Amino acid sequence: MDDPLYREEILDHYYSSPYRGRIERPDCVCDLENPFCGDQIHVELTVGDDDRIKEIRFDGKGCVISQASTSVLAEHLEGASVEEALKLGPADVVKLLGMPLTPTRMKCGLLGWKAIQQALKPRGAATV
Amino acid sequence: MADAVVSGVGAGLDVERVRADFPPLGEEVRPGVSLRYFDSAATALKPRSVIEAVRECMAEYPANVHRGLHVLSERATEAFEGARMKVAAYLGVDDPAQLIFTRGTTEAINLVARSWGKLSLRPGDAIVVSELEHHANLVPWQMIARETGAELRYVELTEELEYDLDAFDRLFDDGRVRMVATTGMSNVTGIRPPIEEIVRRSRERGARVLIDAAQSLAHERLDVAGLGVDFAAFSAHKVFGPTGVGVLYGRREHLEAMEPVLGGGNMVLRVERHRAVWNELPDKFEAGTPPIAEAIGLGAAVDYLEGLDHQAVARHERALIEHAHQVLGAVEGFRILGPRSTAGKGPIVGFTLDGTHPHDLSHLLDRSGVAIRAGHHCAMPLHARLGIPASARASFALYNTTEEIDHLAGALGSIKGLLRRR
């Protein structure tokens, strides 16, 4: 049995993500939950004066896809501007994961994305 | 192993012949991977006879029922009402008018909760359910409880997650219980509450009883009259019939007293500008055009059930659940939800596998053609009681084999390997 979605790189993100953890004084946070399967995600970010994301950390429980996709996103978004982060759509998340997701798994794969979006949204509005 | 399936376990049930009745079995779900279907508790596969009955209706007499005077409508009406009679015979109900076609179990229970509940529940009255219930047998009662000031009480399960008749008895101490609504079989653990005792004790104490037979009816006959239940509900799609139709059984005296929930065509005898007179049973509760082809398909499903040797099916399903507990239980990290003993349970295994999330499990099993279910299975209070957000579930039906269960056990083993932390 094999599945490209569960390749080593993704499992690494799941088991030993460098982005798992907490930030001492985060600028924005968000907690989300997918009641269907009990996936939970907590994300924290710090944003610099230049409106760039300095740090992203997450914590949570759930399936490989929900946790690993959050980690993949954190890796991708550290250093990006808030505006860039808010522009990122579901299709970009799928591209980052490198595998298409079925509609059910999409909910898992987008949980962290949603949390980051919601955490950043107030900031985005302020800068526009 | 394969030989044992056909000759040993089946003893009386020719499983290979049964399998040939259900089209997707033996077919490839993706290139080189054939289907192993362990999700019958969500919806059962459909035999060819059911598919043909639905096709025939749609192709040969796709007419509306009841008021048509042309030949197609007459044929449709005859087949539609014929299906009701078949269900009546299967449930041991002598008067088919006590059977209401609904959209399924969910709608049937909602009908009772809203109509009977509104009529009968007063502030301080109690409705008894158990921790095992599906949301379909919880939320409608929560809604009517809030509306009427009644109270919802739960039969707590024992430590071993068995149904607890002592806990059940205690809920009657203050004499306020008006309704006992119970599942005939848990869709998560397969546990079968002691229905006969529950019905007897409830009725003795003046409470009405509703049986949610959605899970149980695919595995055992429900003798509605013999049991003396007040209401029973099931869905066609879980007993090898089509989706979109189900049945509510109600005692005539209740159904006569109850008000319809939906108004519209067919449920009325006469309509004036500002009032209407309800139709007779069962039409009073069947507003609008019913699911005609689906009900006819249900009739064919009942024919299929009637044609089975029930003892042989029961033996086969018992062998399946015993085999499942044995070989799946031997997989490292496999935890069965509910009792380890298979006594008194149906062919359903709710489980978790240490270190893997049910969603990842189900996703990866699908790669090898294995269909199971992952999630809370519409039983969130039960999962809260178990202390887990989600679980995996393998459910079996008469067309499954022990060899398929071996395949599942093997696949679980390789998933543990695949997901191992490197």
Ligand SMILES: Cc1ncc(COP(=O)(O)O)c(C=O)c1O
């Ligand atoms: C025990 C039980 N009750 C009720 C239902 C609801 O059935 P339906 O969705 O067909 O209305 C189900 C279906 O999963 C069930 O397992």
